Amino acid sequence: AQSVTQLDSQVPVFEEAPVELRCNYSSSVSVYLFWYVQYPNQGLQLLLKYLSGSTLVKGINGFEAEFNKSQTSFHLRKPSVHISDTAEYFCAVSGHTDKLIFGTGTRLQVFP
Amino acid sequence: DTAVSQTPKYLVTQMGNDKSIKCEQNLGHDTMYWYKQDSKKFLKIMFSYNNKELIINETVPNRFSPKSPDKAHLNLHINSLELGDSAVYFCASSQALSHRLSEKLFFGSGTQLSVL
Numbered sequence: 001a002q003s004v005t006q007l008d009s010q011v012p013v014f015e016e017a018p019v020e021l022r023c024n025y026s027s028s029v030s031v032y033l034f035w036y037v038q039y040p041n042q043g044l045q046l047l048l049k050y051l052s053g054s055t056l057v058k059g060i061n062g063f064e065a066e067f068n069k070s071q072t073s074f075h076l077r078k079p080s081v082h083i084s085d086t087a088e089y090f091c092a093v094s095g096h097t098d099k100l101i102f103g104t105g106t107r108l109q110v111f112p
Numbered sequence: 113d114t115a116v117s118q119t120p121k122y123l124v125t126q127m128g129n130d131k132s133i134k135c136e137q138n139l140g141h142d143t144m145y146w147y148k149q150d151s152k153k154f155l156k157i158m159f160s161y162n163n164k165e166l167i168i169n170e171t172v173p174n175r176f177s178p179k180s181p182d183k184a185h186l187n188l189h190i191n192s193l194e195l196g197d198s199a200v201y202f203c204a205s206s207q208a209l210s211h212r213l214s215e216k217l218f219f220g221s222g223t224q225l226s227v228l
Contacts, residue, residue, distance in 0.1 A: 036217075041221070041222075042221050042222075043116070043202055043204070043219030043220050043221045043222055044155075044202070044204075044217070044219045045219070046216045046217070049216070088153055090155060099157055099160075099168060100157065100217065102154075102155040102156070104152065104153065104154050105153040105154070105155075107153075
């Protein structure tokens with residue numbers, strides 16, 4: 001079975017500062033990894049995904065994530081955040097089942 | 113043109129009532145899902161349908177019954193509503209249901225269900 005851990009429930013940061021949102025997964029098989037973003041009162045949107053190949057994945061809105069197999073991590077990063085990045089961010093994993101397992105989310109709050 | 117639309121956006125009802133949430137996707141996708149997001153933002157899959165066939169049925173009470181009249185629609189009917197059913201319910205769709213889910217999910221904007 002797969003599981004996802006997002007250790008930080010909230011991450012406050014000032015505008016234009018860099019940010020890293022942490023995600024660790026557990027799986028006995030190879031996985032696909034995803035980051036989704038949920039803006040207030042909206043559904044989730046895909047930011048980026050890792051299926052195979054290069055471990056550094058670039059997504060929309062300037063976000064990127066790095067797959068680290070040895071550390072079973074898929075942390076999300078952005079070098080300079082904007083106020084509009086304030087949202088809930090979900091890491092998710094799928095393995096040998098047809099289910100996408102989500103983490104509990106990290107609330108990114110960007111302050112001016 | 114909204115890709116995945118669900119109605120209503122808000123639903124407030126009394127315990128014991130029966131209610132339905134409708135979902136439609138105009139993306140031509142084969143697979144549709146219902147997710148439940150609780151007050152702590154935890155998102156969990158409830159059901160998935162592929163071409164009107166039930167594929168995933170998580171441990172959900174029998175009071176929840178999905179219905180897919182065609183592959184563009186997946187409705188959720190809930191009988192005898194309970195306080196614990198209060199949550200945000202999201203409909204989603206994807207192009208195909210691969211053995212290992214690599215497909216991008218497209219989500220609706222959610223239905224906030226409040227059971228009083």
